[in-house]
Amino acid sequence: MSMQEFKPVKEGKVREVYDTGDSMIIVATDRISAFDVILKNKITQKGAILTQMSEFWFDFTKDIVSNHMISTDVADMPEFFRNENFDGNSMKCKKLDMLPIECIVRGYITGTGWESYQKNGTVCGIKLPQGLQESEQLPEPIYTPTTKAELGLHDEHITFEDTVEILEKQYPGKGAQYAETIKDCTISLYKKCAEYARSKGIIIADTKFEFGLDENGNVVLGDEMLTPDSSRFWPVEGYVCGKSQPSFDKQFVRDWLKENPDSDYHLPDKIVEKTVNKYKEAYELLTGEKFV
Numbered sequence: 689m690s691m692q693e694f695k696p697v698k699e700g701k702v703r704e705v706y707d708t709g710d711s712m713i714i715v716a717t718d719r720i721s722a723f724d725v726i727l728k729n730k731i732t733q734k735g736a737i738l739t740q741m742s743e744f745w746f747d748f749t750k751d752i753v754s755n756h757m758i759s760t761d762v763a764d765m766p767e768f769f770r771n772e773n774f775d776g777n778s779m780k781c782k783k784l785d786m787l788p789i790e791c792i793v794r795g796y797i798t799g800t801g802w803e804s805y806q807k808n809g810t811v812c813g814i815k816l817p818q819g820l821q822e823s824e825q826l827p828e829p830i831y832t833p834t835t836k837a838e839l840g841l842h843d844e845h846i847t848f849e850d851t852v853e854i855l856e857k858q859y860p861g862k863g864a865q866y867a868e869t870i871k872d873c874t875i876s877l878y879k880k881c882a883e884y885a886r887s888k889g890i891i892i893a894d895t896k897f898e899f900g901l902d903e904n905g906n907v908v909l910g911d912e913m914l915t916p917d918s919s920r921f922w923p924v925e926g927y928v929c930g931k932s933q934p935s936f937d938k939q940f941v942r943d944w945l946k947e948n949p950d951s952d953y954h955l956p957d958k959i960v961e962k963t964v965n966k967y968k969e970a971y972e973l974l975t976g977e978k979f980v
Contacts, residue, residue: 754909
């Protein structure tokens with residue numbers, strides 16, 4: 689009998705999702721995107737680093753909220769996935785009905801948040817204390833959700849009240865409950881992980897989480913978790929308010945693209961290598977293990 693072949697049912701900028709009947713296989717590729725464009729180079733081993741970092745965090749936070757991870761061992765997946773293309777960068781997951789909200793939490797003021805604060809003292813409509821400096825830690829983390837845009841479109845900032853409305857339309861009678869739960873989980877996850885990361889030499893400035901519902905209607909954490917693709921990681925060493933910070937994420941790639949507008953989204957080898965090394969360094973600091 690020949691092996692069953694699988695085709696992705698969904699392809700994002702970086703991930704491919706396969707439906708295997710009773711579960712999903714989420715594959716983190718070595719693609720990298722910046723400014724909503726997929727770059728022409730691949731970042732070798734990036735997919736495996738992202739998958740293994742998510743695995744670490746899912747395990748670390750399962751006391752706060754359950755997550756969709758079943759296994760990252762290809763031996764637990766259909767035969768089609770038991771080869772080097774999928775080994776290390778694939779995660780077998782529970783099927784979820786994903787909620788249409790990106791749950792963003794900011795612990796520090798930076799990026800578009802800093803730009804907005806300079807204009808009118810707010811970030812995503814939330815009034816902040818006067819006199820904050822760029823990259824300063826906020827008195828309390830803030831929740832700034834966005835819509836989930838289709839590929840090629842931009843996510844839009846929405847208020848907490850908007851999330852209630854969006855979820856109420858999809859799940860009548862449950863919108864407020866789900867909106868409250870994902871907000872609380874987002875803040876709790878961030879606080880626990882940011883405190884831990886800081887003790888390992890990494891500041892998590894901001895990040896995003898995605899949630900879905902299992903077959904019993906319970907809120908479950910899905911997608912990826914606290915990777916350099918979904919978060920802004922800064923080194924604790926050398927951190928100082930009042931300027932932008934060096935980072936472990938693809939900010940490195942974004943900065944190079946901004947400085948080289950004619951690059952046609954093609955990175956030089958040295959930028960690819962530096963990016964891989966940054967991802968590896970973050971993984972090793974956080975997990976305390978060598979990336980293999």
